[in-house]
Amino acid sequence: DIQMTQSPSSLSASVGDRLTITCRASQSISTYLNWYRQKPGKAPKLLIYASSSLQSGVPPRFSGSGSGTDFTLTISSLQPEDFATYYCQQSHSSPFTFGPGTTVDLK
């Protein structure tokens, strides 16, 4: 199985901050990397697919980059609804695996 790691595991931020979350795969996954945001008690929501493609309806403050084993999710200006947990997920090969999550809370 491909193992996914994320850093940091948690961070504190303020509205308007610029954030970067990192995801690393245990082997090369090309650009087969997706990002999700999960608010407490809710289902995850797809933000970015194929490493850098913005999902329809997702605000452009979200962006993704990377290929191979190293990927980043950037939020250019944190909004109140962005205080949540973020997961990366690889779709290079079965079984699909998720990172452990990065929780963003209010500073």
Next chain:
Amino acid sequence: QLQLQESGPRLVKPSETLSLTCTVSGGSISSGSYFWGWIRQPPGKGLEWIASIYYSGSTYYNPSLKSRVTISVDRSKNQFSLRLNSVTAADTAVYYCARVRMVNATEDFDHWGQGTLVTVSS
């Protein structure tokens, strides 16, 4: 607007079988561009993909669960289902159904149900 809704027992006894159904509305489960899948999340923990199925019946499973899992589809009802047998407390989780979109050889979970908490306890 596509919606997915999980249904099934919320409490299952150890060693018994967990059975869930996902009802898809606002779209056809027989659309050729999508698989349909199950993902679970133990309380306070991360996400684990369980299995996916195509409308034709083609399936693929997470090897860690494959020996205990069956996923099936009922096109006439626009539903797909999950069965997990010989459950233990470790199978207590929120179970999500989701649409698996295939775009340019990549796959993602682009629509999710709200999730249902299934507790394994006697």
